Structures are given as structure tokens and as C-alpha cells.
Amino acid sequence: MSSEEIEVLVVGGGQAGLAMSEHLSAAGVPHLVLERQRIAERWRSERWDSLVANGPAWHDRFPGLEFVDLDPDAFASKDEVADYFVAYSEKIAAPIRCGVEVTSVRKNAGHPGFHAETSDGVVNARFVVAATGPFQRPVIPQVVPGQPRLVxxxxxxxxxxxxxxxxxxxxxxxxxxxxxxxxxLRRSGRTVYLSVGPHERPPRRYRGRDFVWWLGVLGKWDAETPPRGAEHVTIAVSGARGGRTVDFRTLAAQGVELVGMTVSFDNGILRFAPDLAENIAHGDASYLSLLDEADAYIARNGLDLPEEPEARVLGPVPACVTDPALELDLAAAGVRSIVWATGYAVDYGWLQVDAFDEAGRPKHRRGVSPEPGVYFLGLPWLSRRGSSFIWGVWHDARYVADHIATQRAYLTYGA
Known part of the structure; x- marks a missing residue:
């Protein structure tokens, strides 16, 4: 089996790995990027067919390359995003090898660096960057045990x-x-139940600007820590069909039956928490709060942006919220499928170093781990709110590359 030496091994060939490669190249640091499948593979094979980016093309990209033949205010399809990263890899001449899986990384004993076992041989590296991102292991809560007639x-x-x-x-x-x-699913003619938990619900656009612009000028992308109690609160936003504000009232009016958080299952009966109205109200509050901040920003800076009073008209609360169903007989309701949109967990079983807490979560500060020479990139809140977004990971990668370049300078002193 082959063996090679490299200064920096970057594991993962998605947005994080490519951003890392660009900044390492700019710093003159020799490196190798290993990707077990294709570049940006998850965009191609682990997303639904109609998915588009949640941010407009002018925003959800790297600084050095625009989307080809796409209006800046449009939302790129999942394949356009994957193609974009392939093009970016070619633009920066990233030293990437696809189809190579890293199976283990261990710290060398008695000398610096790390020993990486891969499906294509051994790689010895002075530094390792885990750029596999946050979407590593799909999480399905163990609520409904295997039911033969339920997908x-x-x-x-x-x-x-x-x-x-x-x-x-x-x-x-x-x-x-x-x-x-x-x-x-509802537009396809299905009867749909949607289990709603705590969430933020920003406007897609307000007074002529996309919400990503508002989060930028209001400094919210740069928040270094999430608000207390909101560490895992999701954002309900969509670029589908040209981009629209997510409104649960509209979904209910279209026939989607809203229910609270899914909590238990017994004898064919699924039970929900009595928290639906509270979750909807908190989402509305986050929506209105952003409108307030936007209005104040416009007034403070004397901007000539069109007023939009209709954005504050929320409409009546649907009956499924005022009188929510607390349980559902799946067979009687004809429910034959459950789609768990319940997020992901990290999986760093291949990285066998002292850089994780008791729950297996990475320990780091802005991507720099307590294990010298090991770095993380692409994780939510790595340095700020924007860290897991395409443009955010690019800026985080620059910081990590600078840290690696500084450490190289120390290590080569006197050599």
C-alpha cells in the first residue's frame, strides 16, 4: 500500500474543504484534500430533487467566483451549487483526490504529526483539518418503532x-x-401533517432587501454565540419557487395540518406536545422583531426603501393552532409515511485524537482544537452565526489557514 508525506491533510471536499484549500494555497502551504465521493457530493445525492439554496446567488457563494448564467437574486438549484464547487475547485487548482476515504487519523508517537489510514494508502501529515461539515449522520429520534406498514x-x-x-x-x-x-407534498395532492417545534421565521424579503442582507447590515451574521436557549432553534426560510416568506398560517390555509412537537407513540397512536401555539407565537415574534430592527435601521441611516406595512399583517390564527390535535391515530388518518426533518449529528469516529468532549462533539476555538495540529471547519457557530453558510465558511477557513501558517513558522525555526 502506498505511503506519502504532506504538510496539511484536509478531509472533505465540500465547501469547507475547498475554502481551506484556497487559503492554504494563498499562504504557500503544501496540502492535500481527500474526498470519499465527488466534490460537494451531499448536494447531489443527499438532497431532494427540487431543493434550491436558501440564500440568493449574490450572497451564497465564495468571493472569487459568481454563479454562471444565474440572476444574482435567484436561488441556485442543488445541482447548480454542486457544479459551482466543481468549477471553483478547477479555478483554484485544488489538490483534491476524489473517491478516497479517510478511515482513521492518529497522532504519531514520539514525533510530530499524524498518521492517516485511507482507502488509497497511508498519508503522514503535520496538520489535519476536519472539513467534513455538520451533516454527517442523519438523526431520526427513536419515537416510532419499526412498523411494517409505515415508511x-x-x-x-x-x-x-x-x-x-x-x-x-x-x-x-x-x-x-x-x-x-x-x-x-401538499402541492402534490397529499394529506400532510407537519410537526412544528421552536423556530425562527425571518421574512424572505422586506422593503426590497433579502433577509440575508438584513442579517448582514444588522450585524446578526457576526453574532459569536446563539441566544441562550436558542442553540438548536431552526430557521424556517425557503428559496423555493423564487423565494417566499415561510408562514405557517399560509401552509394551514393550503391544507397542511399543523401539530406540536412529536413526543411519543403507543399502540398506533402518535402524541404531540401542547406547544404548537407557543411555537407559532415565538416564530411570529422573531419575524416582527426583525421588521422592527429593519425599520429602525432605515430611519437611522436615511435609506430610501419602499415601506411595506402589509408585511406586518399576519392574518387569523388557524383552527389547528387554537385547538391543536394532541394525538393522531396513524392508521385511521391514513398516514403511511413519516419524513423526519430532524437534523444531523457529527460523526468523527475516524479522527482518533483528544479533541472531543464526552458526547463526541468537537472541542475548539474558532476551529482550533486543543490537540495541537488538529482543526475543524464548516461547523455551525464555529466562529459566528454565519459559519456554516457558504460565504461564512470561506472566512473561517482564512483564519484557520493563518493559524496553520503561523504554527509552521514556529516549527521550522532553527531547522
């Missing part, structure tokens, strides 16, 4: 309505994935 899939395995058996569908999770999948 259960994670949102990463959902492709389109035709994939599911005939009948009603329960979608669990009201973040971006859950609301878009529920909307698509």
Missing part, C-alpha cells in the same frame, strides 16, 4: 412525492427542510 425516512433520503407510498404523510420538523418538503 420512515430522514429528509436526507427524501427525493420527491412519488418516492413515498400512497396516503397521508407526517413531516416532523419545521426548519427549512421540513417546511419545504411539507409544502411540496
Amino acid at each position: 420512515q425516512i430522514h429528509s436526507s433520503g427524501y427525493r420527491n412525492p412519488r418516492q413515498l407510498p400512497d396516503g397521508a404523510v407526517l413531516v416532523v420538523g419545521a426548519g427549512s427542510s421540513g417546511v419545504q418538503i411539507a409544502d411540496e
Whole structure:
């Protein structure tokens, strides 16, 4: 089996790995990027067919390359995003090898660096960057045990309505994935139940500007820590069909039955928490709060942006919220499928170093781990709110590359 030496091994060839490669190259640091499948593979094979980016093309990209033949205010399809990263890899001449899986990384004993076992041989590296991102292991809560007549899939395995058996569908999770999948299923003619938990609900656009612009000028992308109690609160936003504000009232008016958080299952009966009205109200509050901040910003800076009083008209609360169902007989309701839009967990079983807490979560400060020479990139809140977004990971990668370059200078002193 082959063996090679490299200064920096970057594991993962998605947005994080490519951003890392660009900044390492700019710093003159020799490196190798290993990707077990294709560049940006998850965009191609672990997303539903109609998915588009949640941010407009002018925003959700790297600084050095625009999307080709796409209006800056449009939302790129999942394949356009994957193609964009392939093009970016070619633009920066990234030293990337696809189809190579890293199976283990261990610290060398008695000398600096790390020993990496891969499907294509051994790589010895002075530094290792884990750029595999946050979407590593789909999480399906162990609420409904295996039922032979009930199809259960994670949102990463959902492709389109035709994939599911005939009948009603329960979608669990009201973040971006859950609301878009529920909307698509309802438009296909399905009976749809949507289990809604705590969420933020920003406007898609307000007074002529996309919400990503508002979060930028209001400094919210730069928040270094999430608000207390909101560490895992999802954002309900969508770029589907040209981009629209997610409004659960509208979904209910279109026939989606809203229910609270899914909590238990027994003898064919699924039970929900009595928290639906509270979750909807908190989402409305976050929506209105952003409008208030935007209005104040416009007034403070004397901007000539069109007023939009209709954005504050929320409409009546639907009956399914005022009188929510607390349980559902799946068979009686004709529910034959559950789509779990319940997020992901990290999986760093291959990285066998002292850089994790008791729950297996990475320990780091702005991507720099307590294990000298090991770095993380692409994780939510790595340095700020924007860290897991395409443009955010690019800026985080620059910081990590600078740290690596500084450490190289120390290590080569006197050599």
C-alpha cells in the first residue's frame, strides 16, 4: 500500500474543504484534500430533487467566483451549487483526490504529526483539518418503532412525492427542510401533517432587501454565540419557487395540518406536545422583531426603501393552532409515511485524537482544537452565526489557514 508525506491533510471536499484549500494555497502551504465521493457530493445525492439554496446567488457563494448564467437574486438549484464547487475547485487548482476515504487519523508517537489510514494508502501529515461539515449522520429520534406498514425516512433520503407510498404523510420538523418538503407534498395532492417545534421565521424579503442582507447590515451574521436557549432553534426560510416568506398560517390555509412537537407513540397512536401555539407565537415574534430592527435601521441611516406595512399583517390564527390535535391515530388518518426533518449529528469516529468532549462533539476555538495540529471547519457557530453558510465558511477557513501558517513558522525555526 502506498505511503506519502504532506504538510496539511484536509478531509472533505465540500465547501469547507475547498475554502481551506484556497487559503492554504494563498499562504504557500503544501496540502492535500481527500474526498470519499465527488466534490460537494451531499448536494447531489443527499438532497431532494427540487431543493434550491436558501440564500440568493449574490450572497451564497465564495468571493472569487459568481454563479454562471444565474440572476444574482435567484436561488441556485442543488445541482447548480454542486457544479459551482466543481468549477471553483478547477479555478483554484485544488489538490483534491476524489473517491478516497479517510478511515482513521492518529497522532504519531514520539514525533510530530499524524498518521492517516485511507482507502488509497497511508498519508503522514503535520496538520489535519476536519472539513467534513455538520451533516454527517442523519438523526431520526427513536419515537416510532419499526412498523411494517409505515415508511420512515430522514429528509436526507427524501427525493420527491412519488418516492413515498400512497396516503397521508407526517413531516416532523419545521426548519427549512421540513417546511419545504411539507409544502411540496401538499402541492402534490397529499394529506400532510407537519410537526412544528421552536423556530425562527425571518421574512424572505422586506422593503426590497433579502433577509440575508438584513442579517448582514444588522450585524446578526457576526453574532459569536446563539441566544441562550436558542442553540438548536431552526430557521424556517425557503428559496423555493423564487423565494417566499415561510408562514405557517399560509401552509394551514393550503391544507397542511399543523401539530406540536412529536413526543411519543403507543399502540398506533402518535402524541404531540401542547406547544404548537407557543411555537407559532415565538416564530411570529422573531419575524416582527426583525421588521422592527429593519425599520429602525432605515430611519437611522436615511435609506430610501419602499415601506411595506402589509408585511406586518399576519392574518387569523388557524383552527389547528387554537385547538391543536394532541394525538393522531396513524392508521385511521391514513398516514403511511413519516419524513423526519430532524437534523444531523457529527460523526468523527475516524479522527482518533483528544479533541472531543464526552458526547463526541468537537472541542475548539474558532476551529482550533486543543490537540495541537488538529482543526475543524464548516461547523455551525464555529466562529459566528454565519459559519456554516457558504460565504461564512470561506472566512473561517482564512483564519484557520493563518493559524496553520503561523504554527509552521514556529516549527521550522532553527531547522
